[in-house]
Amino acid sequence: xxxxxxxxxxxxxxxxxxxxxxxxxxxxxxxxxxxxxxxxxxxxxxxxxxxxxxxxxxxxxxxxxxxxxxxxxxxxxxxxxxxxxxxxxxxxxxxxxxxxxxxxxxxxxxxxxxxxxxxxxxxxxxxxxxxxxxxxxxxxxxxxxxxxxxxxxxxxxxxxxxxxxxxxxxxxxxxxxxxxxxxxxxxxxxxxxxxxxxxxxxxxxxxxxxxxxxxxxxxxxxxxxxxxxxxxxxxxxxxxxxxxxxxxxxxxxxxxxxxxxxxxxxxxxxxxxxxxxxxxxxxxxxxxxxxxxxxxxxxxxxxxxxxxxxxxxxxxxxxxxxxxxxxxxxxxxxxxxxxxxxxxxxxxxxxxxxxxxx
Ligand SMILES: Nc1ncnc2c1ncn2[C@@H]1O[C@H](COP(=O)(O)OP(=O)(O)OP(=O)(O)O)[C@@H](O)[C@H]1O
Ligand SMILES: [Mg+2]
Numbered sequence: 001x002x003x004x005x006x007x008x009x010x011x012x013x014x015x016x017x018x019x020x021x022x023x024x025x026x027x028x029x030x031x032x033x034x035x036x037x038x039x040x041x042x043x044x045x046x047x048x049x050x051x052x053x054x055x056x057x058x059x060x061x062x063x064x065x066x067x068x069x070x071x072x073x074x075x076x077x078x079x080x081x082x083x084x085x086x087x088x089x090x091x092x093x094x095x096x097x098x099x100x101x102x103x104x105x106x107x108x109x110x111x112x113x114x115x116x117x118x119x120x121x122x123x124x125x126x127x128x129x130x131x132x133x134x135x136x137x138x139x140x141x142x143x144x145x146x147x148x149x150x151x152x153x154x155x156x157x158x159x160x161x162x163x164x165x166x167x168x169x170x171x172x173x174x175x176x177x178x179x180x181x182x183x184x185x186x187x188x189x190x191x192x193x194x195x196x197x198x199x200x201x202x203x204x205x206x207x208x209x210x211x212x213x214x215x216x217x218x219x220x221x222x223x224x225x226x227x228x229x230x231x232x233x234x235x236x237x238x239x240x241x242x243x244x245x246x247x248x249x250x251x252x253x254x255x256x257x258x259x260x261x262x263x264x265x266x267x268x269x270x271x272x273x274x275x276x277x278x279x280x281x282x283x284x285x286x287x288x289x290x291x292x293x294x295x296x297x298x299x300x301x302x303x304x305x306x307x308x309x310x311x312x313x314x315x316x317x318x319x320x321x322x323x324x325x326x327x328x329x330x331x332x333x334x335x336x337x338x339x340x341x342x343x344x345x346x347x348x349x350x351x352x353x354x355x356x357x358x
Pocket of ligand 1 (some may be wrong): 139169171179181207208209210211212214235287300301303
């Protein structure tokens with residue numbers, strides 16, 4: 001029998017999406033075949049402690065940590081107690097390249113995007129700038145940082161009024177789950193909305209508010225990624241906000257989205273381009289808008305660790321492609337090993353005296 005793969009599944013984390021991560025991790029762990037995998041559960045508390053032990057995830061769900069022990073990560077790669085890690089973490093410190101950097105330093109293979117793709121994708125401003133530079137369409141926006149806002153708010157407001165008009169969406173560049181996002185319909189509420197966004201991040205973007213259909217596409221792969229059939233989120237309230245996502249849940253989803261074939265295909269193609277441009281690997285969910293007034297398609301954002309319960313959009317869209325949840329996890333783990341092996345090929349030293357260097 002083949003040797004079992006030791007997988008460190010990491011969940012929780014110091015992020016507003018801590019609880020969401022626990023639900024995603026429960027899905028992942030229950031779908032991992034015990035014949036193929038030895039799962040080592042590792043939870044990160046909201047205050048940043050790494051804990052492990054029997055039924056670690058259950059303990060996290062109950063906020064009862066007393067039977068768990070602290071994790072100590074050896075700095076010698078040969079002593080790392082798992083073959084690969086699966087960071088089922090959403091938001092800051094999990095999806096933003098920081099933990100990926102730690103795994104890189106320790107030479108631990110991991111599931112999902114690397115440092116560059118994770119950190120870029122976490123920042124809505126950076127992502128949009130790169131897509132825009134490559135000719136991919138994004139909703140018109142104005143970006144600035146908190147310090148500039150404190151110093152020259154009237155200049156920024158003028159620019160917003162001139163370039164975008166109303167309604168607007170104000171967003172912190174670095175949060176997820178719609179935290180800190182406001183829809184602003186009149187000038188009188190703009191300042192307050194920007195001040196709120198400034199509480200969550202130092203980088204802010206203000207976007208033209210469109211009348212949209214929200215279309216998502218699941219991408220899987222390293223060098224030749226595949227795109228799932230696209231799905232639609234049909235928003236219940238004013239926009240797809242935190243309450244709609246996780247509390248009252250009035251939104252509905254439709255997979256595949258009821259769309260003209262050509263448009264669906266165009267969104268799949270743009271999503272793959274968007275993924276490759278950011279150097280993503282493993283997986284990501286690319287979210288787009290269709291502007292109901294013009295019919296134009298805009299890229300909205302990319303999530304490198306999208307919601308991952310068995311009923312979340314990403315796994316559902318992959319299922320529509322023909323990849324079942326448990327198989328998806330197998331593929332993600334294989335892709336993590338593949339990317340690691342590829343990275344090992346990079347030279348880390350070079351001979352400065354060699355001919356070609358001069
Ligand atoms: N420019 C826009 N025009 C119309 N609606 C928008 C616009 N930007 C955002 N929205 C609405 O707000 C919701 C949240 O915005 P967005 O997807 O940018 O952030 P987020 O959901 O916090 O990020 P994440 O998906 O990573 O959790 C969208 O799903 C959509 O309903
Ligand atoms: Mg979103």
